[in-house]
Amino acid sequence: MIIDSHVHVGVPPREAEPKNFLKLMNTSKINKAIIFRYFYDKPTVFSNQYISSVVEQFPNNYLGFAWINPNEKTVTKELIESVTKWNLKGVKLHLEMHPTPLEKLRKIFNIAEQYTIPICIHLGNDFDQIELLTQEYDVKVIIAHLGTGVYCLDINRLKKAIELAKNKNVFLETSGNTYPLVDYALKALNPTKLIMGSDFPHEHPLVSVKIIELLNISDKNKDLILQKNISKILEI
Numbered sequence: 001m002i003i004d005s006h007v008h009v010g011v012p013p014r015e016a017e018p019k020n021f022l023k024l025m026n027t028s029k030i031n032k033a034i035i036f037r038y039f040y041d042k043p044t045v046f047s048n049q050y051i052s053s054v055v056e057q058f059p060n061n062y063l064g065f066a067w068i069n070p071n072e073k074t075v076t077k078e079l080i081e082s083v084t085k086w087n088l089k090g091v092k093l094h095l096e097m098h099p100t101p102l103e104k105l106r107k108i109f110n111i112a113e114q115y116t117i118p119i120c121i122h123l124g125n126d127f128d129q130i131e132l133l134t135q136e137y138d139v140k141v142i143i144a145h146l147g148t149g150v151y152c153l154d155i156n157r158l159k160k161a162i163e164l165a166k167n168k169n170v171f172l173e174t175s176g177n178t179y180p181l182v183d184y185a186l187k188a189l190n191p192t193k194l195i196m197g198s199d200f201p202h203e204h205p206l207v208s209v210k211i212i213e214l215l216n217i218s219d220k221n222k223d224l225i226l227q228k229n230i231s232k233i234l235e236i
């Protein structure tokens, strides 16, 4: 069993068509994927409803997260509906794209705690805010791209993310990084703290799986990173 925990579906771009990723899952032996959309020209509510419909169409393969902008006025209602009406199982924040003041982030953490959903975060320069929030709320936090960004490979950002991941509720997701950075994170933490993601269509998912398979750890520990850690967070 392999779960890809960071996948974008939705056209454009053309290759991010849900059926196309299903084919790649097949060739990469991936059983399930956590999907969210990109931001595009329409309000996020359309993206979240779209993701919900894709999950409904392929319930065995896909599990959806809402993607929201915490600065928007309607965000509280939208996030609650994403969970209660549209069957989405988590929320994705892109804080590099949408820097957000602490008070607004508290609202999101509050809902996540209330509905027991994880928050996946693409970090901007918000390490201190997130550290504080993970102390204030009992919410599982998945730091996308090991905190470094997409192929930015910044070791100083990785070191800060490793500090965040010392909190029991914080996990690091591996997409957008090369083998040496994933290996560095593994050596600084342990296999229970890492989660495999590809960030498709920015990467072929099999490349991301192979990085984990190449790590010098037991098959049992690889299994934690490839699926058990995320399964436990999502209770699936």
Ligand SMILES: [Zn+2]
Residues within 6 Å of the ligand: 006, 008, 199
């Ligand atoms: Zn992404």
